Amino acid sequence: MDSDTSRVSSRPSSPEVDDIFMSALKKSVHGFSGAVSSTQSDSPSEIPGLRGLSAADEEALALRMASKKDRKLLSENELQAIRLKINSRERKRMHDLNVAMDGLREVMPYAHGPSVRKLSKIATLLLARNYILMLSNSLEEMKRLVSEIYGSSGHHGGFHPSTCGTMTHAGPVPGHPAASHASHPAVHHPLLPPPAVSTASLSAPGISAVTSVRPHHGLLKAPTAGAGPVGSSFQHWGVGTGMPCPCSMCQVPPPHVSSMSSVTMPRLASDSK
């Protein structure tokens, strides 16, 4: 994998297509022994499941392939070229898929870095799903709280309590008036998972599957280091005061904590086994 820096591999994830194509073409000139990759060949005689075919079989195959297209005969070289072209497209497609997967990994709240093993594809997908679920839950809860507060007490009716003004919020809280309070919790609200969230605590139903997928690898070689984009800025306590934010928003007991914790990943627990 081109982006796989943590996993040392001698095999390039996405070899230069043109190079492969050209080298294969060069080899194909000498017959059907053109090897495209280090693992497999584009030669029909080496196609998985077709190994051991005689020359006659290969020819029959070529004829069959040709007949499936437009009944016109194609030379071996033409078929080879078509096959190489298709293979090249498929490689590119898979490469693009991997790029997208890397992009997804980048925005996932798990420890990144050279010392951290890259998430597998399945783990990335499961984690992403759980992450989305968790964020959705948080958002819904925030909406509920805001409507509750605005609906009942006039405390936050337009502005934040003065007590809150004495507190230093851990993260950037532009404005901070009630209207922007929705973003407040995103910074340090108890409803949201603690900093340790990183990869592990994002667990949701299904992330245990990640555990089952890769139970012993230990996705986080340094579990406490480098929390992701979410975890790194997490702080519920007032900076400098050592006190929790006294505002009613921050003191509302998190009713969904349990549900949130149900979204908490048990994976690292099993990882730490």
Next chain:
DNA sequence: TAGGCCATCTGGTCCT
């Protein structure tokens, strides 16, 4: 050494 993960090849199917 077994198992997990991955890249690649391949043929089939669907879509434009």
Next chain:
DNA sequence: AGGACCAGATGGCCTA
């Protein structure tokens, strides 16, 4: 017709 997408097969690399 050509390309995109998909799933099965295969073999290599890595880790426990």
